[in-house]
Amino acid sequence: MEPLDSLASIYPESRFSRDAAFQAAFESDGLTVFRAKPRAVVIPESAEEVIQTIRWCHEHAVPFVARGSGTSLSGGSLPVADGIVIALNRLNRILKIDPVERIAVVEPGVVNQHVSDAAASEGLYYAPDPSSQSICTIGGNLAFNSGGAHCLKYGMTSNHVIGCKAVLATGEVVTMGGESLETVGPDFTGLFVGSEGLFGVAIEITLRLLPKPEQFHTVLVGYDSLQAAGDAVSAVIDSGLLPGALEIMDALSIEAAEAAVACGYPPGAAAVLIVELEGPREKIEQERQQLDEILTSTEPFAQRVAVDEADRLFIWKGRKSAFSAVGRLSPDFLVQDGVVPRSRLGEALVRIQQLSAEANIRVANVFHAGDGNLHPLIMFDGSQPGALHRAEELAAKLSRLCIEMGGSITGEHGVGMEKRDFLPEMFDEPTIRMMHRIREAMDPKVIANPGKMFPGKEAPALSKVGLHPLEKAGVISRE
Amino acid sequence: MNEPSETRPNPSEDQTLDTPESLEQLRDAVQSSPRVLAVGQRTKPPLSETDATLVCTRRLSGITEYEPSEFTFTALAGTPLTEITDTLAQRGQYLPFDPVLAGAGSTLGGAVGAGLSGSGRFRYGGIRDFLLGAKFISGEGEWIEAGGKVVKNAAGFDIPKLLVGSLGRYGVMAELTFKVFPQPVAQLSLGIKCSTHELARQRMARVAKSRWELFAIDYQPDPGIVHLRLGGPPQANDQIAEEIQTEWSGEVTNIPLSESIWAKTSELNFGPHDTVLKVPTTGPKMQQLCETLESAEGVTLHASLAGQLVWIAVSGNTRLRSIDTLLQSLGLSGLMVRGNGTCWLGSENGAGMAIGSQMQRAIKQAMDPTAKFPELPFPELIASQ
Ligand SMILES: Cc1cc2nc3c(=O)[nH]c(=O)nc-3n(C[C@H](O)[C@H](O)[C@H](O)COP(=O)(O)OP(=O)(O)OC[C@H]3O[C@@H](n4cnc5c(N)ncnc54)[C@H](O)[C@@H]3O)c2cc1C
Numbered sequence: 001m002e003p004l005d006s007l008a009s010i011y012p013e014s015r016f017s018r019d020a021a022f023q024a025a026f027e028s029d030g031l032t033v034f035r036a037k038p039r040a041v042v043i044p045e046s047a048e049e050v051i052q053t054i055r056w057c058h059e060h061a062v063p064f065v066a067r068g069s070g071t072s073l074s075g076g077s078l079p080v081a082d083g084i085v086i087a088l089n090r091l092n093r094i095l096k097i098d099p100v101e102r103i104a105v106v107e108p109g110v111v112n113q114h115v116s117d118a119a120a121s122e123g124l125y126y127a128p129d130p131s132s133q134s135i136c137t138i139g140g141n142l143a144f145n146s147g148g149a150h151c152l153k154y155g156m157t158s159n160h161v162i163g164c165k166a167v168l169a170t171g172e173v174v175t176m177g178g179e180s181l182e183t184v185g186p187d188f189t190g191l192f193v194g195s196e197g198l199f200g201v202a203i204e205i206t207l208r209l210l211p212k213p214e215q216f217h218t219v220l221v222g223y224d225s226l227q228a229a230g231d232a233v234s235a236v237i238d239s240g241l242l243p244g245a246l247e248i249m250d251a252l253s254i255e256a257a258e259a260a261v262a263c264g265y266p267p268g269a270a271a272v273l274i275v276e277l278e279g280p281r282e283k284i285e286q287e288r289q290q291l292d293e294i295l296t297s298t299e300p301f302a303q304r305v306a307v308d309e310a311d312r313l314f315i316w317k318g319r320k321s322a323f324s325a326v327g328r329l330s331p332d333f334l335v336q337d338g339v340v341p342r343s344r345l346g347e348a349l350v351r352i353q354q355l356s357a358e359a360n361i362r363v364a365n366v367f368h369a370g371d372g373n374l375h376p377l378i379m380f381d382g383s384q385p386g387a388l389h390r391a392e393e394l395a396a397k398l399s400r401l402c403i404e405m406g407g408s409i410t411g412e413h414g415v416g417m418e419k420r421d422f423l424p425e426m427f428d429e430p431t432i433r434m435m436h437r438i439r440e441a442m443d444p445k446v447i448a449n450p451g452k453m454f455p456g457k458e459a460p461a462l463s464k465v466g467l468h469p470l471e472k473a474g475v476i477s478r479e
Numbered sequence: 480m481n482e483p484s485e486t487r488p489n490p491s492e493d494q495t496l497d498t499p500e501s502l503e504q505l506r507d508a509v510q511s512s513p514r515v516l517a518v519g520q521r522t523k524p525p526l527s528e529t530d531a532t533l534v535c536t537r538r539l540s541g542i543t544e545y546e547p548s549e550f551t552f553t554a555l556a557g558t559p560l561t562e563i564t565d566t567l568a569q570r571g572q573y574l575p576f577d578p579v580l581a582g583a584g585s586t587l588g589g590a591v592g593a594g595l596s597g598s599g600r601f602r603y604g605g606i607r608d609f610l611l612g613a614k615f616i617s618g619e620g621e622w623i624e625a626g627g628k629v630v631k632n633a634a635g636f637d638i639p640k641l642l643v644g645s646l647g648r649y650g651v652m653a654e655l656t657f658k659v660f661p662q663p664v665a666q667l668s669l670g671i672k673c674s675t676h677e678l679a680r681q682r683m684a685r686v687a688k689s690r691w692e693l694f695a696i697d698y699q700p701d702p703g704i705v706h707l708r709l710g711g712p713p714q715a716n717d718q719i720a721e722e723i724q725t726e727w728s729g730e731v732t733n734i735p736l737s738e739s740i741w742a743k744t745s746e747l748n749f750g751p752h753d754t755v756l757k758v759p760t761t762g763p764k765m766q767q768l769c770e771t772l773e774s775a776e777g778v779t780l781h782a783s784l785a786g787q788l789v790w791i792a793v794s795g796n797t798r799l800r801s802i803d804t805l806l807q808s809l810g811l812s813g814l815m816v817r818g819n820g821t822c823w824l825g826s827e828n829g830a831g832m833a834i835g836s837q838m839q840r841a842i843k844q845a846m847d848p849t850a851k852f853p854e855l856p857f858p859e860l861i862a863s864q
Contacts, residue, residue: 099684099688100684100762101761101762101787102687102688122688123688123690124688144633145633145637147631147633151631152630153603154603155603155604155608156631156633158608158637158640159604159608168838170837170838172837172838174838178759179761179787180759180760180761180784180787180788181600181601181605181759181784181787181788182596182600182605182757182759182784182787182788183594183644183759184594184644184757184759184812184813184814185594185644185645185646185812185814185855185857186594186641186642186643186644186645186646186648186649186839186842186855187594187607187640187641187642187643187644187645188641188838188839188842189640190607190637190640190641190643191636191637191638191640191641191842193637193640194633194636194637195636195637211687211688211689211690211692212690213692214690234548237548237550238547238548240571240661240662240664241661242660242661279692279711280690280691280692280711280715280719282711282714282715282718282719283692283711283712283715283719285715286711286712286714286715287711287712339627339629339631339632340629341546341549341628341629342548342549342550342629342630343546343548343549368631371629371630371631372629372630372631373631406628406629407627407629407632408627408629408631408632408633408634409634410632410633410634411631411632411633412631412633413633414633415633415634415635419634423634423635426634426635427624427625427634427635428622428624430617430621430622430623431623431624431625431635431638432635434617434623434625434638434845434846435635435636435638437845437846437848438636438638438641438842438845438846439636440845441838441841441842441844441845442838442841442842453635
């Protein structure tokens, strides 16, 4: 029997495919620049099928890639050429919402937003909020330790995953963590989160839920320079306030957002800052006064407070649409993700502007300013010969800039395929070797998502860059 | 479990104790002995119960970088927690998880290795969530610099988290980077009298879900008081406290911070006993522990994290056997952090244990291929499925 037949025997015909046309949907992810053809796509509906699939892959030394919704912006869920894609979208049951212990136990294909929806009637929510949250899965979030606009106060995905059952690439099923916030022994859950699918597949995930904030206080502030907006962030941070979100957009991204969603940002602003406080109304009452004073001292030329929830969402709409909106200014763009120390944000922006001018490539900037997390958007026209290459060169310079400034090559989008060449520039040799050893402990045959995170030989086909198909359809927008 | 020993020889007498004063000396110390375990101030003796050479980090002390507007600091592993909390407090910042045993002299490295967080863990996360980066020396004598120095970083495997709770069995930490937060302007403590453990559990569940955003929710089974901590502007704290008082009229008292249980809990001094276990759990089992051990002599319980963590303090080691049996019957694991003797009690698959011994062994082998550091002192784990 052909080995693939024994894999096929695990699944009914409708959930196993070697059909090229069917597989086309899985050839790429949110980083559309890369494409690869898998050998087969399987669509498990139970954890047991995932376990059997991975044991089959292990036995036959066939590589596999777990896939949630395929929204990875770093090529993380790109298939391995001739490997198996394990599409997890149908493992989408919320197994338990426990309002007393304030936890949710979910299958990996559950969509991020659905967790908060299911917990809403209990007054609870799941805090990490990537802008892809209406479509991306908890499994993908876990693998990438995804972030969102509200990481400053509550942290990334890792802070909210308290337990995980996984099938490792060896076929071994392990249970890490549990239903308590605390554990004893090494924090294996913490290691598993952010491992980018290189250890195995999470099949059951236990999440911490938080009480929904009672009140929000959202302020939109316009500045006549990026520097002034950056200084305002420092002023807020130094005041001792801990906002839920602190976001900056530059003139180019404001222009794009304005054109796309008419978000009513202050005309002529060189930068806007969004500050959001959240908490019990008594606290907000006090803290908003403090924030008011700080913002006034930063001499903004325009300032507006959201008057109600609709208005708040309206303010956020401009911010959340910024990335897809850039698609209006340029046929193609690369979304960068890097981190610099917050106090060096201003300096980083000046450098980005210089690099952009030198390369003669327009770059729009959007950032989670409170975390020093930059998202430069590198615009180009993929139909021009060499344009993609030049854009990638600029992206590489930006990654190196982040390393040089003592930051990181990724704050939330992961290393994946895109940044794998930079990992050894961020970490020294012994540290990289240690990472390889850990990976081999989990995956001695190197079959789990090979070719990602670490520099490798195989480079799948490059194609033109563009919006994610779901963005084109207006289902999601980038952050 | 291993037999809990009644007495323990004092390791500092019959064991070599190396106290390097520089990173080079630290590396030499690790390389010059066949088997090594790092210790700080040994505030948690059961965790370093071993015949390995002890390498003490206490002379590797001091904050090396602190930039308040970055919300980060970096310090050598032997830095006393008190030095850190004092330095941060001068700039209105803090580690929100109530570092454990700071007053007893615990070092930063020891706190990470033991993986201990106090009552404040409830609000913003534990020591695992605030640790950003770690520089440590591997068993092969190589410096590993994992994680980063910025508050957000998703590059590479999160090795710093793996070090949390690893009891020094994966490497010797030399320098650690943490995230910090601004301290709340004011704090306020309330106590709610509860006549039964069940009532306490219900009330904790109620407040944990509330709009009030409590910073800590603890329970003292004897004399039956749920403790709440609020943080924020003083007027806001007062207003929220008033509402809580109205909700359980006549049963809520304002407790001056100086008399509150928070400091005693962080120091694990909530009971008059010398042996203390950390037991991660959930509400129902917390209640069972409280009920079962209610009249046990020489045993004091304290619950934190709205019932998800129980500290059990006992006099000497005589009661450990029955507590071990009890934990096993409830499927809970306990880590002995104060006292003498073996550090592990209860079930092998309580919270945190990775069922699947192969993974645990493979990771140990990956982190420490030459077995320079002792094995994790855990019972043989259940065979994987
Ligand atoms: C429009 C847009 C906006 C975005 N906004 C944000 C944002 O604000 N913040 C942010 O952090 N990211 C953002 N992203 C990136 C992306 O949405 C996240 O990385 C998300 O977590 C990916 O989820 P997914 O389900 O699509 O995973 P996929 O892309 O399918 O997979 C991502 C990675 O996870 C692995 N994986 C998936 N499931 C499992 C599993 N069960 N076990 C082990 N590994 C698994 C895959 O192998 C892959 O390596 C955005 C992307 C887009 C397209």
